[in-house]
Amino acid sequence: MTASDPGPPVQLAGAGKAYRVYRRPLDRVKEVFWRRPCHDPLWALRDVDLELTCGETFGLVGENGAGKSTLLKLVAGTLRPTVGRVRVAGRVAALLELGAGFHPDESGRENVLLMGALNKVPTRALDDYYRSVVDFSELPEAVLERPVKTYSSGMFMRLAFAAATAVEPDVLVIDEALSVGDMHFQKKSLDRIMYFRESGRTVLFCSHNLYQVRSLCGRAAWIHQGRVVALGATEEVVTAYEAHERARTERARVAAPASGAAWRPVAAASAPVRLVAVTIETPDGVNPTVIETFQPVRFVIEVDSHEPRPFHLGLAIRRNDQENVFGTATHFLHADASLQGVGRQVAALRIPAFPLLSGDYALNLYVLDDTGLQVLDMAEGILPFRVLHAGREFGLVHLPHEWELPS
Template sequence: MSRPAVSIAGLCKAYRLWPRPHDLLVEALTGRRRHAEFVALQDVSLDLAAGTVLGVLGRNGAGKSTLLRIIAGTLDATAGSVRVDGRIAAILELGTGFHPDYTGRENVLLGGMCLGMSRAEVKAKLDEIVAFAELEEFIDRPLRTYSSGMQARLAFAVATSVDPDVLIIDEALSVGDARFQLKSFDRIRRFKSEGRTILFVSHSIQTVVAICDRAVLLERGRIIADGEPNEVGNLYHELLFGRNEPARSAVASEGPSETSGTGEPRAADGREMRYGIRSVEIARVEIVDRHGAPVCRLRSLEPYEIRLEIVAVADTVPLHYGVLVRDTKGFEIFGWDTASAGRAPRPGLAAGERRVHRLRFRCTLAGGTYFLTAALAREDGIKEDVRFDAVEIVVEPTPALHVSSLVNLELTDVSGEALHGDAGEQTSG
């Protein structure tokens, strides 16, 4: 069995905090403790096989960046060990080694050497770096004349030009415009296809699900979930929008535990996860056809209706409701709720009262498997009931579409048809 590309054992990191600057001097002279400790990481252990793409999720202050900086070797651990096999490159802060008064070309040399490349290696890759950053016209101008987007493009191009065995990325793919972000993701996907090991920190669940094989969830310096990205992403979503306490201290691959009405995540029919304070519950989620019959197998471009039956456990305040459609990887295809639609919340319910919300739609999905999520929330954002992936939807194979298609745009080939109007009728301004 081959050794892991990254092996972390019992990793801890604590920072000493002094109330006032002179307390450090007093402590050094008297030996009396004047500091408090902030523990950023607690007993983190993790083995990462070569070629794995690991997503690291967690709220601000959870310890994500601290973990990556220790793995990259730019920060010392208080306890524990980290071993990395092969060459490592880290994108922790875009622009590391850059100087505003130097030209882009000079900064490419500086930045590349800061990342461990020799001057000869950087020069050999210079044209490739400049072309990727699309800065040929500006490369000999001072960096201070660059826009923030141009600086970000140059920094990312330099950082990813290193030929690493292990690549660490800390929220660096959110830089630049949409076009450059797409290029950045394509480069990361190429690294993945080449079997490189990647550790990727992001607040975006969709991004982690799209490019990662495995994910971990950090909370208060500890790993509280480790497993399939979609499952860990669901737990992270609960951590953000559900209760304020960690979802649970367990690995996600064990599956959420079944509970009743406590707000804990629970599994239903294998994939569904549920959370919320549950003073009102979504008792039933279903899709019906034009005749009102419940269906789970849909045909592209046919009309259907989503029905959410809710029941109040106790008297409730006014509520917003919404739905979300995701694919098998957890990528969000469509989302809608009354709040984002600019609609007023629906009136509250009395204890024991039932209500059915109906949403009509035309199935413009291409053939494949999807999952429907339904949610209820108060006006202040507190989630009453969220049923993730409550209904599995199978859209029958759609003729004349590529098998990788997610949507059906109902495309019509009009090549050869006459254009509307007559060229002689057009006038010049």
């Protein structure tokens, strides 16, 4: 860092925050008078190393109580880290939880003027600042004369967003703000965030709306139990978080082994046909951990057949919440398309352009008798892989589509 290069706009190094939890209200008083700790520390955040760059919109995702708001408050300067360092270059404005920073008994107008003064808006510029906040919020003057405790959450957020962004901060911290307010105001707020990004300002954005995080943020971090467990390109981080959330919600038991070599067929050694090996081939190699949407993919299945009787193969792709996404078998297309013969047999299922969107998946494989009814051997939840989609479509699968727009 030099005088001409102020360094990253936001930098956290080994930052952690422990809240003080008092078992009884009296313990707080005792602590003051007895001058010895009467609280339990609750570590809401630990070991956070994070650097944001100028002009980036950075997303934070994580489940309730993960520590996201705590991190935002450290950056906003409303909390101090218990350990480590938090450094923010330039003016920071924050939209934290509803009500933070505003005095409920004061009017909207007084609160806005106070916010301007706190953010060092020069006295001669306060009128202009106030006017720009009012214009952006679109709240009538009569409303601005009322105490903010009488505002609806939407009205409150309109004023808070307008006041925080009108100070033209270098770093803008937003906690869930965009989920409040009507569509018109959400659109205005998003436009303002875009403008911030384009004018080289840094935005730290936390939301449970993963569509918004994907749309707005180039990079993101997933906070889990107070620690950063994933940090990088938004699509990768959000996909990993979504997979975790699905597994948690569905209480899935993901018993998938780490590689194809780790699974064993369930059939007895005497079974007429046994699975020997399964591999996934893409242009990136064999058994990749990541498949990109639209890549050509081959699932190659090797079996050992001990009898000359025909048999069939079945393959299903399942998501990590155990939902079958797609299943097929050799006898589905042609009843006589069986495999036959004694010895090693290799078959492949080829998907020219893999249509699944971002998510975590694994394979289920079945060897079936000539009727397709009896399972001779099987392996479930094997070769787990992650799909990443570079485009912005969301959901489970990419459907061929086109937009027809008025000319």
